[in-house]
Amino acid sequence: MKSQEKLSNGKTSAPYALAAEDFLERMGVDIEQGLGDEAVEAARKEYGGNVLSQEEFLPWWRFFLRQFASPMVYLLFVAALISFMMGELLDSIAILVVIFMNSLIGFFTEFRAEKALQALKSMTSPHCRVLRNGNISLISSADVVPGDIMVLEAGDVIPADGRLFKEANCMVNEASLTGESLPVEKIIESLPLETLLPDRVNCVYAGTNMVKGTARAIVFATGMETEIGRIGRMLQQVSSQETPLEERLAKFSQFLIWATIAIAGIVIGAGIFQGRGLLMMLSTGIALAVAAVPEGLPFVATMTLALGVHRMAKINALVRNLASVETLGSTTVICTDKTGTLTMNDMTVRTVHLSQSEAEELFIRVAVLCNDATINDTKSVGDPMEVALLRYAGENKLSLRNKFPRIAEEPFDSQTMRMVTWHNEGVAMKGAPERVFHDCPFILTSQGPAPFLEETKIAWHKNVQVLAQRGMRTIALAWGDSLESLMFLGVAGIDDPPRPEVNESVTLCHKAGIHVIMVTGDHLVTAEAIAKEVGIYKEPYSLSMMGSELESLSEEDVVARAKKLSVVARVAPEHKMRIVKGLQKAGEVVAMTGDGVNDAVALKQADVGIAMGIQGTEVSKEASDIILQDDRFSTIVEAVREGRRIFDNIRKAVLFLLCCNLSEILTVFLGILLKLPTILIPLQILWINLVTDVLPALALSLDPAEPDVMLCSPKRRDENIVTRSHKLLIFFYGAAITSGVFAAYYWSLWYHKGDFLRATELSFHTLVLAQLFFVLNVRKNSLLSHPERFWENPWLLLGIGVSVLLQVVITYIPVFQNVLDIVPLGALEWGVVVGSALLPTGLAQLRKILFGL
Numbered sequence: 001m002k003s004q005e006k007l008s009n010g011k012t013s014a015p016y017a018l019a020a021e022d023f024l025e026r027m028g029v030d031i032e033q034g035l036g037d038e039a040v041e042a043a044r045k046e047y048g049g050n051v052l053s054q055e056e057f058l059p060w061w062r063f064f065l066r067q068f069a070s071p072m073v074y075l076l077f078v079a080a081l082i083s084f085m086m087g088e089l090l091d092s093i094a095i096l097v098v099i100f101m102n103s104l105i106g107f108f109t110e111f112r113a114e115k116a117l118q119a120l121k122s123m124t125s126p127h128c129r130v131l132r133n134g135n136i137s138l139i140s141s142a143d144v145v146p147g148d149i150m151v152l153e154a155g156d157v158i159p160a161d162g163r164l165f166k167e168a169n170c171m172v173n174e175a176s177l178t179g180e181s182l183p184v185e186k187i188i189e190s191l192p193l194e195t196l197l198p199d200r201v202n203c204v205y206a207g208t209n210m211v212k213g214t215a216r217a218i219v220f221a222t223g224m225e226t227e228i229g230r231i232g233r234m235l236q237q238v239s240s241q242e243t244p245l246e247e248r249l250a251k252f253s254q255f256l257i258w259a260t261i262a263i264a265g266i267v268i269g270a271g272i273f274q275g276r277g278l279l280m281m282l283s284t285g286i287a288l289a290v291a292a293v294p295e296g297l298p299f300v301a302t303m304t305l306a307l308g309v310h311r312m313a314k315i316n317a318l319v320r321n322l323a324s325v326e327t328l329g330s331t332t333v334i335c336t337d338k339t340g341t342l343t344m345n346d347m348t349v350r351t352v353h354l355s356q357s358e359a360e361e362l363f364i365r366v367a368v369l370c371n372d373a374t375i376n377d378t379k380s381v382g383d384p385m386e387v388a389l390l391r392y393a394g395e396n397k398l399s400l401r402n403k404f405p406r407i408a409e410e411p412f413d414s415q416t417m418r419m420v421t422w423h424n425e426g427v428a429m430k431g432a433p434e435r436v437f438h439d440c441p442f443i444l445t446s447q448g449p450a451p452f453l454e455e456t457k458i459a460w461h462k463n464v465q466v467l468a469q470r471g472m473r474t475i476a477l478a479w480g481d482s483l484e485s486l487m488f489l490g491v492a493g494i495d496d497p498p499r500p501e502v503n504e505s506v507t508l509c510h511k512a513g514i515h516v517i518m519v520t521g522d523h524l525v526t527a528e529a530i531a532k533e534v535g536i537y538k539e540p541y542s543l544s545m546m547g548s549e550l551e552s553l554s555e556e557d558v559v560a561r562a563k564k565l566s567v568v569a570r571v572a573p574e575h576k577m578r579i580v581k582g583l584q585k586a587g588e589v590v591a592m593t594g595d596g597v598n599d600a601v602a603l604k605q606a607d608v609g610i611a612m613g614i615q616g617t618e619v620s621k622e623a624s625d626i627i628l629q630d631d632r633f634s635t636i637v638e639a640v641r642e643g644r645r646i647f648d649n650i651r652k653a654v655l656f657l658l659c660c661n662l663s664e665i666l667t668v669f670l671g672i673l674l675k676l677p678t679i680l681i682p683l684q685i686l687w688i689n690l691v692t693d694v695l696p697a698l699a700l701s702l703d704p705a706e707p708d709v710m711l712c713s714p715k716r717r718d719e720n721i722v723t724r725s726h727k728l729l730i731f732f733y734g735a736a737i738t739s740g741v742f743a744a745y746y747w748s749l750w751y752h753k754g755d756f757l758r759a760t761e762l763s764f765h766t767l768v769l770a771q772l773f774f775v776l777n778v779r780k781n782s783l784l785s786h787p788e789r790f791w792e793n794p795w796l797l798l799g800i801g802v803s804v805l806l807q808v809v810i811t812y813i814p815v816f817q818n819v820l821d822i823v824p825l826g827a828l829e830w831g832v833v834v835g836s837a838l839l840p841t842g843l844a845q846l847r848k849i850l851f852g853l
Contacts, residue, residue: 187202
């Protein structure tokens with residue numbers, strides 16, 4: 001017997017290219033006896049068991065510790081330490097809780113991602129039948145070795161890759177491996193060497209299912225050498241991708257680290273230069289440094305994502321990776337499968353061309369009688385094409401079969417390309433149009449049977465070609481008194497129709513600046529037809545290609561063509577990987593959908609892997625970030641909308657927190673420059689940071705999407721959370737809040753005749769309320785021009801209300817009065833505080849009206 005290594009070199013690495021007899025001879029196996037015990041033992045020692053190996057993964061505790069290795073976490077740890085040293089135990093604990101929660105979520109996400117290969121193992125059958133020592137034996141699939149002869153029947157899960165040498169009406173469902181939507185008819189003849197995997201119809205592959213007939217095949221690959229094993233190796237080589245949100249937060253954290261150091265240094269240095277107390281300035285500088293760090297941001301971002309997960313579950317999108325929620329909103333390209341996602345995954349008679357209108361009754365009769373499928377209200381059994389014909393027949397199924405019982409049959413065969421059934425009243429036939437045209441001497445016309453002339457057959461051939469160009473499978477039907485007097489009745493065009501809502505969803509994607517590419521295992525003609533129907537295949541996306549064409553392209557060519565690509569057909573797993581990597585190299589954020597084993601590698605490589613919940617294999621689900629529970633493309637588009645809403649809300653929270661933090665820094669720093677007594681004491685700064693950061697920023701996560709959220713282009717991958725224009729806005733709004741604080745401060749000095757302590761208290765209250773009111777200004781539109789938006793997030797109003805109430809209440813609590821140096825204010829003073837606090841909001845709203853956000 002030839003070794004498996006020898007089978008991986010030269011022509012012997014392509015069993016499909018060899019005649020069955022030649023391959024059997026090369027393998028040295030007796031087809032009547034199979035392997036003997038000695039040969040089995042030798043093969044087992046040489047190749048090992050028929051199992052998928054698995055790399056040794058990191059222990060759980062190392063996954064957990066890895067979550068703490070980020071600049072933001074380091075910064076938060078420093079903030080927690082400083083808060084603890086200053087006696088702010090509650091603030092310190094709160095920061096540590098935020099760090100732990102985010103690390104825990106990251107741990108479960110990353111640890112879960114390593115289960116995809118384990119799911120591959122569950123696809124193999126625990127037992128199979130092989131021919132050994134002249135007898136058919138039931139053995140464990142793990143014991144199958146190269147050279148074994150598999151004995152296969154309908155319902156079997158194939159345990160290893162094998163070359164067929166005997167088959168009877170054999171059909172195999174290979175959708176999970178190749179993406180082919182229909183069961184594949186198998187043959188034993190040899191094929192050209194360049195034949196792609198989906199077209200190697202003389203081989204069977206591990207993990208696929210026999211759906212019809214019987215077959216025998218000689219095993220040529222087991223374990224990790226099988227096609228499914230090759231996918232397993234590719235899965236192990238795909239590293240986890242850093243999401244755009246993680247990249248942006250990392251950049252933002254580095255910016256904050258340097259900004260915090262600079263702020264503390266400048267404030268402390270300026271104060272010491274003016275002769276202020278060293279201890280006081282150290283305390284103030286450190287307090288400002290802590291205030292400059294938006295420690296609530298990781299918590300707010302995590303809760304925003306978590307709430308987004310809950311909302312997405314309501315639209316049938318189950319999220320398995322928290323960060324992928326936002327990443328989907330940044331998606332610039334969606335590579336989508338065809339079957340079940342864009343289409344119904346339900347073969348349907350789309351059109352019927354009858355020889356004449358009165359032929360419909362006989363056409364339905366043949367569709368029901370010359371048919372082995374069964375169908376009821378809950379399920380259907382049989383060939384999808386035959387099921388489609390039964391559905392077309394409607395309620396006539398049972399009555400026709402009772403009225404015209406079958407007395408003999410000729411099953412469909414890939415050689416004859418027809419099926420014939422005999423009944424007492426006549427003969428029914430269906431099959432490939434060219435075969436039916438050949439076998440029918442007559443055609444049914446309005447005057448009755450007439451000779452089926454050659455020129456008429458040529459016209460019907462053209463009709464069939466038109467249907468084929470639309471991606472349809474065609475079946476011709478005939479009826480007659482005998483096999484020699486058959487009348488041609490018409491042709492049915494059958495395909496898997498697109499879901500009715502897909503066209504609108506694709507159009508919305510294009511408006512949102514998202515490029516949609518169909519990546520499918522189906523034939524190019526079928527894929528192009530569906531792509532044109534749903535609006536994927538159109539300018540400027542008018543390029544389609546076969547997966548095999550990708551192999552001859554350089555990486556640069558793949559990147560260049562991807563810009564115009566709309567359809568890639570007959571793809572293998574490595575083709576999908578090349579597409580995803582090419583797009584990512586071009587700076588695109590890629591979402592990939594899939595349901596089969598062949599999709600798992602690309603799902604893991606993509607920025608967002610989206611698996612199908614209904615049709616998807618466990619392998620694809622484990623490799624994915626999101627699972628569609630309804631398998632609909634429109635659900636992806638709704639999820640994109642949700643992802644964009646989430647990113648916008650995280651950005652709103654960042655803008656709000658930074659504007660507030662900058663206002664605190666400016667207030668203290670300007671007070672030092674103007675040589676004023678301390679405007680804010682350190683404990684007041686820490687209190688402001690606590691009361692304004694959490695509730696309002698968290699309530700922002702519940703803000704509804706901006707009205708034009710799906711009319712804007714996606715965020716670039718390299719776009720920071722805080723862009724240059726946002727930095728200008730932060731400075732403007734921070735200065736506006738500071739101006740309100742100084743207005744209250746100077747009014748208090750005037751009213752209370754130089755009482756700096758009372759002026760500090762009014763500044764403290766003004767700054768808190770100004771920040772709480774300001775949270776309404778981070779939305780895109782002005783509330784003055786869109787007053788209805790004021791009420792659209794009641795949780796935000798509640799958060800503001802609770803925080804304002806808390807600020808008022810502490811003025812009457814002795815503990816807070818002593819710690820924060822405050823006393824109850826009179827009505828006039830509260831009026832000045834509220835008026836000064838509303839000043840920044842008024843300036844912000846005026847700016848929105850004049851210039852927009």
